Amino acid sequence: MKGVWTEFKAFALGGNMLDLALGFIIGTAFAALVDSLASDVIMQLVAAIAGQPDFSGLIWNLNGSQIRYGAFLTVLVNFLLLGAVLFGLVKLLKRAGMGNFRAQGxxxxxxxxxxxxxxxxxxxxxxxxxxxxxxxxxxxxxxxxxxxxxx
Structure with a gap:
């Protein structure tokens, strides 16, 4: 049993596992930051222009069912903003000479x-x-x- 515990500790505390865990934690925090940017800033600008805080009120009724395409549009805008922010961040880090952003394949x-x-x-x-x-x-x-x- 002691050998299994030692092997598990080596696995859990190995470099790849810690890198993955730290990347996941930072990614989660970054996603929350971009989500806040999208919902609290960008979508509020949409609200100022369109008169709605987001698109979730856009609904299409079909045979008694509600198709909530507005909620999808809101998530799509958030996704596109996340992609744009990540792209800008990578370009900025690349220009600053930080990180290894070599093409793969x-x-x-x-x-x-x-x-x-x-x-x-x-x-x-x-x-x-x-x-x-x-x-x-x-x-x-x-x-x-x-x-x-x-x-």
Whole structure:
């Protein structure tokens, strides 16, 4: 039994589990912050313009059933705001040089057909210049210089 407890402690207190737990807690707090931004600020601006605090009062009656499309629109606006805030935060952190926001995934080299990272400018197998599937901001100048040289 002691071996199982020791193994469980190593699992629960290991780096990946703590990282996941901290990420979940911060994510939950951040979601509450963005939800407050959406409901307490943005939707109040909608209320000032449209005369309603949110869209939940929009209902469509069909055969005695209420289809609450307004509640869906409110949740959709909150979701889009969360996405916009996260996008802005990642762009800000990337510009500040904080975090590791490298593109994930791979694509096939058009010359040797080996798989290379999605943001690769040169194939590591055949060393051919390739178009990246997703260019980083700092790579745009290199791509433009390469195209100018080819012309």
């Amino acid at each position: 791979s694509h096939e080299c058009p010359y040797c057909k080996e798989f290379v990272p999605i943001d690769a400018l040169k194939c590591k197998w055949c060393t051919a210049d390739i178009e990246p599937g997703q260019a980083e901001d700092e790579d745009v100048k290199l791509i433009a210089d390469r195209q100018r040289t080819a012309d």
